[in-house]
Amino acid sequence: MGKTIAEKIFDAHLVDEPFGDVSVLKLDRVFCHEITTPTAIQDLVARGKDRVFDPEKIKAVIDHVTPAKDSKTAMQGKILRDWAKRHKIKDFFDIGHNGVCHAIFPEKGFARPGFTIIMGDSHTCTHGAFGAFAAGVGTTDLEVGILKGVCTFKKPETYKIEIVGTLQNGVYAKDIILKVIQELGVNGATNMVIEFRGNIVDEMNMDQRMTLSNMAVEAGATSGICLPDMTTVEYLWDFIKDEHASKQEALETFSTFNSDEDAVYANQKTIDVSDLEPLTTFGYKPDNVKPVSQMKGTKIDQVYIGSCTNGRLEDLRIAAKVLEGHTINENVRGIVSPATPKIFSQALEEGIIKIFMESGFCVTNPTCGACLGMSNGVLADGEVAAATTNRNFNGRMGKGGMVHLMSPATAAASAITGEISNSSLFCK
Numbered sequence: 001m002g003k004t005i006a007e008k009i010f011d012a013h014l015v016d017e018p019f020g021d022v023s024v025l026k027l028d029r030v031f032c033h034e035i036t037t038p039t040a041i042q043d044l045v046a047r048g049k050d051r052v053f054d055p056e057k058i059k060a061v062i063d064h065v066t067p068a069k070d071s072k073t074a075m076q077g078k079i080l081r082d083w084a085k086r087h088k089i090k091d092f093f094d095i096g097h098n099g100v101c102h103a104i105f106p107e108k109g110f111a112r113p114g115f116t117i118i119m120g121d122s123h124t125c126t127h128g129a130f131g132a133f134a135a136g137v138g139t140t141d142l143e144v145g146i147l148k149g150v151c152t153f154k155k156p157e158t159y160k161i162e163i164v165g166t167l168q169n170g171v172y173a174k175d176i177i178l179k180v181i182q183e184l185g186v187n188g189a190t191n192m193v194i195e196f197r198g199n200i201v202d203e204m205n206m207d208q209r210m211t212l213s214n215m216a217v218e219a220g221a222t223s224g225i226c227l228p229d230m231t232t233v234e235y236l237w238d239f240i241k242d243e244h245a246s247k248q249e250a251l252e253t254f255s256t257f258n259s260d261e262d263a264v265y266a267n268q269k270t271i272d273v274s275d276l277e278p279l280t281t282f283g284y285k286p287d288n289v290k291p292v293s294q295m296k297g298t299k300i301d302q303v304y305i306g307s308c309t310n311g312r313l314e315d316l317r318i319a320a321k322v323l324e325g326h327t328i329n330e331n332v333r334g335i336v337s338p339a340t341p342k343i344f345s346q347a348l349e350e351g352i353i354k355i356f357m358e359s360g361f362c363v364t365n366p367t368c369g370a371c372l373g374m375s376n377g378v379l380a381d382g383e384v385a386a387a388t389t390n391r392n393f394n395g396r397m398g399k400g401g402m403v404h405l406m407s408p409a410t411a412a413a414s415a416i417t418g419e420i421s422n423s424s425l426f427c428k
């Protein structure tokens, strides 16, 4: 019987099968940020176990609220910073070098095909775009991961989603993942791994695959995996060239993890996206999805372009293309947060930052910031945001605020008109 990529990664990392369908896996990476890791650190210290399994395999960043906004967030940063120093974790990213975890870690080549990755963050599934099994975990699992380099998981069942067809202009990876979540529902893939397949995924670059994998958790999935291919190898080449004789050889090595033809799936679905229109959310759940055309006229107070879903260079390029030559609506506050310093400086070089600024956007440093309503653009009660983020939960960007999720193109068009709008209005 054939195996899925997730099953093969589990087999390759298996340390123990204590009972039933439970597997203890060896970890290749433990990623950390300043919101969840300090709790784990403080508990380890209190238990006299202030150790790390391997400082090379642990990567840490201060990203959610940076620069710190108050004494509490300053202390969270300090606990992580002091711990990283104490344990000689050299891949630690602080002010001036920091960016959103799920953007900066892939950019540094830390996510690789066949890897097992955990982090105390629900969007850790993003790294599945590289053909890794990457999952968000709670504090206890994070502590064990930091201390022993292992994590316990239920054996993975896989939901295969084939995305096929030809995309219309103005429709992006974000629209596709919103469509997937609409079809599956917020619990449709609970306790499962989503395997993204089909010609549309094959044709996507890594930025687009990360947008897809990022929101797998919004359909309940533990991880969202794309199979590694030459696009993956090309993206990682600078980081892996010493370990592989050629790109072809790297591809062959990575392909050993690819799902077999006769792999067994718990569920599968084919979605033809040829007729897909740009989509947006309308309620407080990510599966409350409608075509942008049906939401026309919905007034907005703030537009946010950024986050681990859509704060990458390609996202900024697409939004800037829509914004170029326009100023945003006088009733709209536009905020853009490039997801990493590298993305920021490339966007500067390409003139993208200038376009944002000339159109009336405020450009912030790389941070999660407004995405989770902790800083840099919290909504007032009753306000409405158009955002390229991944969660529209009640009050997500500020108590009493409403968030509509959408692609960077739709967000940029909406900033210009002041209401949810299709970017085809501004196609040049």
Ligand SMILES: CC(C)[C@H](C(=O)O)[C@@H](O)C(=O)O
Pocket: 035, 036, 064, 120, 121, 122, 123, 136, 372
């Ligand atoms: C702060 C962190 C625990 C949280 C998460 O896990 O998702 C955050 O990143 C979010 O998006 O709400």
Ligand code: SF4
Pocket: 064, 100, 101, 102, 121, 123, 307, 308, 309, 367, 368, 371, 372, 389, 390
């Ligand atoms: S950008 Fe938003 S969703 Fe992503 S890790 Fe930060 S807070 Fe969470």
